[in-house]
Amino acid sequence: QEQLVQSGAEVKKPGASVKVSCKASGYIFTNYYMHWVRQAPGQGLEWMGIIDPSGGGTSYARKFKGRVTMTSDTSTSTVYMELRSLKSEDTALYYCARGPGRGRVDYWGQGTLVTVSS
Amino acid sequence: QSVLTQPPSVSGAPGQRVTISCTGSSSNIGADYDVNWYQQLPGTAPKVLIHNNSNRPSGVPDRFSGSKSGTSASLAITGLQAEDEADYYCQSYDSSLSGVVFGGGTKLTVL
Numbered sequence: 001q002e003q004l005v006q007s008g009a010e011v012k013k014p015g016a017s018v019k020v021s022c023k024a025s026g027y028i029f030t031n032y033y034m035h036w037v038r039q040a041p042g043q044g045l046e047w048m049g050i051i052d053p054s055g056g057g058t059s060y061a062r063k064f065k066g067r068v069t070m071t072s073d074t075s076t077s078t079v080y081m082e083l084r085s086l087k088s089e090d091t092a093l094y095y096c097a098r099g100p101g102r103g104r105v106d107y108w109g110q111g112t113l114v115t116v117s118s
Numbered sequence: 119q120s121v122l123t124q125p126p127s128v129s130g131a132p133g134q135r136v137t138i139s140c141t142g143s144s145s146n147i148g149a150d151y152d153v154n155w156y157q158q159l160p161g162t163a164p165k166v167l168i169h170n171n172s173n174r175p176s177g178v179p180d181r182f183s184g185s186k187s188g189t190s191a192s193l194a195i196t197g198l199q200a201e202d203e204a205d206y207y208c209q210s211y212d213s214s215l216s217g218v219v220f221g222g223g224t225k226l227t228v229l
Binding site: 035037044045046047049050059060061062095097102103104105106108109110111 | 217
């Protein structure tokens with residue numbers, strides 16, 4: 001069945017970068033978009049952007065433009081999300097989520113906790 | 119604050135019916151973009167409850183239903199059960215922001 005497995009928790013210092021991976025299985029990787037959504041502790045869901053794994057095209061939320069890069073590797077059915085210039089406010093659970101379309105998601109990864117602390 | 123507005127909390131007794139509202143604007147729900155609803159149980163990833171305004175994925179009980187009208191949408195839960203206690207999020211697409219938008223989430227408490 002469809003599954004998204006993300007990389008493990010990370011602890012980073014302010015100003016550093018983090019790269020989170022999301023490996024897809026159980027479906028045709030290039031037939032679906034992949035969204036990235038984050039959730040700060042005790043807060044709601046925040047959309048970060050989307051990648052089309054088939055062509056690598058991306059669209060980022062304005063808040064993250066210039067600081068985030070999403071990439072895909074079709075040989076391993078894996079997408080990556082890199083966030084740079086980390087601040088303490090970036091401490092959050094980061095989710096990848098499969099998108100049947102640009103406007104919605106169906107399956108979610110388990111989440112990757114990124115902690116930014118000096 | 120969130121582009122889509124939800125009440126922070128709702129509550130109901132077992133067996134009762136509750137509704138959660140989601141108010142948007144002319145650039146998202148009012149622009150005829152679909153609304154989707156997600157349930158997030160404590161300590162877990164969100165799960166799709168309703169997609170494309172009123173469609174339930176297989177496995178979601180028919181106690182859950184969604185509707186949309188104008189610039190708003192709502193999620194109704196009938197026959198409330200203790201296991202329904204969770205956070206609920208609405209989601210749509212916004213043409214002004216050119217991206218996905220979420221509501222702030224609603225915490226459902228089963229009394």
